[in-house]
Structures are given as structure tokens and as C-alpha cells.
Amino acid sequence: MTNRPNLIVAGAQTGPIQRADTRAHTLDRLIALLEQSAAKGAKLVAFPELPLTTFFPRWYIENTQELDTYYEREMPNPNVQKLFDRARELKVGFYLGYAELTPEGRRFNTSITVGPDGQILGKYRKVHLPGSVEPRAGSRFQQLEKRYFEYGDLGFPAFRGAEDWGRPALGMLICNDRRWPEAWRSYGLQGIELMLIGYNSAAYDPNGGTAENEEIRTFHSTLAVQANAYFNATFAVSVAKAGDEDGSGLIGGSVIVDPNGMILAQAKTLEDEVIVAELDWSKIAQGRGPGKIFDFGFHRRPQHYSRIVNQVGLEEIP
């Protein structure tokens, strides 16, 4: 495992993508971010969750035909081919979120990682869907992911990146997943070295409360990535769609984090913005090498963790 090349990774944060924006216009923005990333030396670029359209789960859309315009029936497809083509020309891979509509009519909040040759290396379907099935009466904005998507059915499948990247073990999460240590550990136990995450996170409590604001929501977003990267001794890149989208605020705060949980790069705006960092895979061993603090085989005690799988919800003690 010596002489592995470092990887320059980019987080391609986007500003808002309005409901009225055309897909062609949005794709051109993603391509511009890809090119900026490549110009900074990046060989892998992470885009946000659902960056091809507005975050449509904020709307209660009863018209199925309209709803279907937000989904991709295959990947790639003519609406995104230009991005795939440009990435292959640049020999740059990417993580891309999208709403997936399968031939069987199933709907998932999905992400893929594409290699520098344009091949899909890994696919993930969001497990931790936030929000609700039914719209909340009286709310201007909804969070209807549980209505528009099924729960991901692929588990947490780690996969290898390109040779050119040092062949790292990669994992993918989407948005709310990053707050769930179970998801990170499921990948950590497979030895992941870089977690790729895209998100759209409201700058207010998406569940109707008034106690949360943009500052605290951004703090939570960063805290979750720093801590879980540390606990699993992995690098992570976590990328926002940010800003005022259709009149609804989205936090920014995209970060690249090292296996110590320390921030290597952080977005400063709520606009289209590229952040990059160079990842040295040898830094992982300090966390989880033999005898180290997160040498799982040496220190974990799963016989005491059974509640985590045997129990779904809270069971309050008497």
C-alpha cells in the first residue's frame, strides 16, 4: 500500500437552482464547476444531492406528469450526457446525485460515482429519508422525501476508486444520512477511505419547528461530518446546494475533512464555488492502524451493540 498517489478531490458546491431554470442551463453550471475543479488539479469532483433541478420535495406536486420531469429514467441520459462527455475528456471522475425512476416505476434519491473513463463505479440509494409522506397543512414549504422516494435498498456498499486516484475504498451518503453514525460505521467496517456526500439542507427546521436557524443547521452539518470522519478514520467531502432556492433558504458550508475530523477546505459563499484538498491516504493509519484508537478488531465489542439492530425506535426506560 506504499507509493499510492495522493488524490486532489473537489467539492463543487452550487448556488440555488430555481424551479424555473432550464436543465440545459443548470448542466452548463455543473460543467463549469467541473472544469474549474480540473483546473485546480482535481481528479474527482463531488456535486450536491439532486443538483440537476430544484429541490422539488419542498413542493406538494399532485400532477404525476410534472413530478416525473424531476426524475432520471436512466443514467447517463441525453439530459446529462454533456457532463459525462466533458468529464471523460478531462479524465475527471465525479459523484452526482439524482432522482431515480426505475423501469419498474420505483423512485429513489440516488447517487453515483463515475470514473475518469466515464464508467459508473458505484451506486447508492439514500437510506435515511427525512420529512414526511403527507404534506403539513399551513406550511409554505414541505419536506416530502418520504412521499417521493422509497427507502434505499442497496445498503451501504463500499467500492474502489480509480487506479489513478490511489484505488481508495469509497462510500457514498446523501444529505440526512450524514447525521446517522450507523451509516458511517457500516462503511467504516468495509475500510472506506473517502466518503462522498451531497446535500440540500434547509436553513430552518424542515420539520416545522422554530428553534433552528441557518447558523445552527450549518454547525450540525459540519459537526456530523467531522465527527464521523474521525470515528471511522476516513476522509470526507460533503457538498451543498446553497442559497435562496425558490424562496426557501439552503445552508452552504461544504467541507473537505481529514481522518482527524479536521477541516481541510470549506466553502465561503452560498453560490457556485469549488473547494479542493489533496488527500494523502497514508494519514488514515494513525486512526485505525494496528493497535490504534480505532483498530476496530482490537477494540469493538459488538455483543453489547444489539439494540442498534434489534430495535428501531426509542424504548424509554420506566
Added chain:
Amino acid sequence: MTNRPNLIVAGAQTGPIQRADTRAHTLDRLIALLEQSAAKGAKLVAFPELPLTTFFPRWYIENTQELDTYYEREMPNPNVQKLFDRARELKVGFYLGYAELTPEGRRFNTSITVGPDGQILGKYRKVHLPGSVEPRAGSRFQQLEKRYFEYGDLGFPAFRGAEDWGRPALGMLICNDRRWPEAWRSYGLQGIELMLIGYNSAAYDPNGGTAENEEIRTFHSTLAVQANAYFNATFAVSVAKAGDEDGSGLIGGSVIVDPNGMILAQAKTLEDEVIVAELDWSKIAQGRGPGKIFDFGFHRRPQHYSRIVNQVGLEEIP
């Protein structure tokens, strides 16, 4: 659950406790911290891990008679009775770590929580023992917890605090446990509202590396508590034994954290120091109330978490 009283909780950080210090002298220091805490209105005081003696696992002690002087054969016992008596007089409860030697000769790194009436409300034995069984050749300081203690055999048992405190669901962890999300979630699924933690954390890499220093070790300590408190929507108090103990550095950084992961109080010294905060139990619902972001029953997907219990160590993908 309305009209629950708030609880003022204290973290009673200690400076170093040298190998040469008498137990009577050390106990007087703990009593002084208890009294300072009570004077600030605290009804529950958390002491560090193993605060009755120096952190003896840093020494390779071959003489069993000498080793045994660090353990308590019952709790309370004449060596600590004065602390129990003073606490009952003040109607203050406390969390206390100690090295436990059972009648059967078993040894554990243990903590108890004592109620305002002097009764033991809960007991915990450290599950995540760091360090090694065999001493590391050539190291001035060892980390021999795996030699001197058995792994805790009580799991993660939540329990109720006193009526006077609002009868919160409480959990206990010890030191390295705080870095393991599995431990927190096992308590979180029981609805804990306050996690009590004591620690002795080296100001350098205790596993022999040179990549970690006091700053990064303190950052990790705080990060772990903030993030896991947030993920489980619980308050937490995490208390250090700090400073230069027997020539070996210990980090400080004791903190009290709210269910948002935000710091309510933080120690500023490496000496005996009391921090306090007032806990409002109603703040927990924002995190894990019905339909909220950590409404476990609504959002968790244990069918995808099986690796966490079925697998101990890393299983790298091909």
C-alpha cells in the same frame, strides 16, 4: 412530562493526582470540588475517571500487592466514606469512577452514580478499554487498561435520576467509550437525557505514535461529545483529570454540552475546576420529538445496520 424541574449539573475537573499523593489528601480535593459545585446550585456532580488515585495503567506494575492498592473492593468503603457523607449532607448526587475489584477477583474500570440520599442509582463498567495487555518495550509510559481490567459486562444500562433532578434518564460512559457512537446509540435508544462521562486522556498518542498532540487530542475529546450528544439529542457532561500527572500529560477540556451539540460550559485550566450549567429537559424534544430529525422510530433503518453487530473488525473490500 411538563413541569419537570431544571437540573444544575456540575463537572468537577481535577488537576493531576500524583502517585505519591495520599488517598486522604485526594479525597479532600474531591470534597472541596463537591462543595464548590453545591455552592453554585449543582445537584449532580460528575467527577473524572479513576479520580481516587493516579492513572495507574500508565505503569507496568508487576507486584500484585501494590497493584491492588489502586482498586476498591466495595463501594462505598472507608477510603471514600467521607465523600459519600458530605454529599448526602449537601443533598447532592455524584458520578464517580473507580477501579473495581470484585469478591471473585474480577477487575473492572467502573463508574457509579449516587443519588442525593447516598444510594447508588446506577453502575457501569467500561466496555471500550483502550491500550494493550503487554507493555510496549521502550516506552516511558504505558496504556495497560487491557491488562488491568476486564471488558465491562453490564452493557449500556440507562437508569433514572432523582425526582429532585426531574427524574432524567441517565447513562454513563468512561473515557474512550465517548469516541464510540455504538455506545451512545445503545443509550440513546433507551431515551437517555444526560450522559455522564469521566476521562483521563493523554496529551500525546497513548499508542506510541507521534502524530497527535495536546491540541488535537482535546479537539477529538470535545468533538466526540458534541457530535454524539447531537446525534442522540441528549445533554452530556464530560469531565477530565488534567495536567501533568507523574510526568505524563493529561488533556483538560471538560465540557457540558446540550442536545444541539453546543457547549454550555467548558473548563479553562488543567487544575481542579468546577463548571456548571442548568439543563432544561424540554430542549430534548426539538431533536427527537415526533417527526423530528432524530425521531428514531420514524427514520432509522436497522435492516441495513447488520454489519455493526455481525462484524467486529475491518473487512476491507477487494
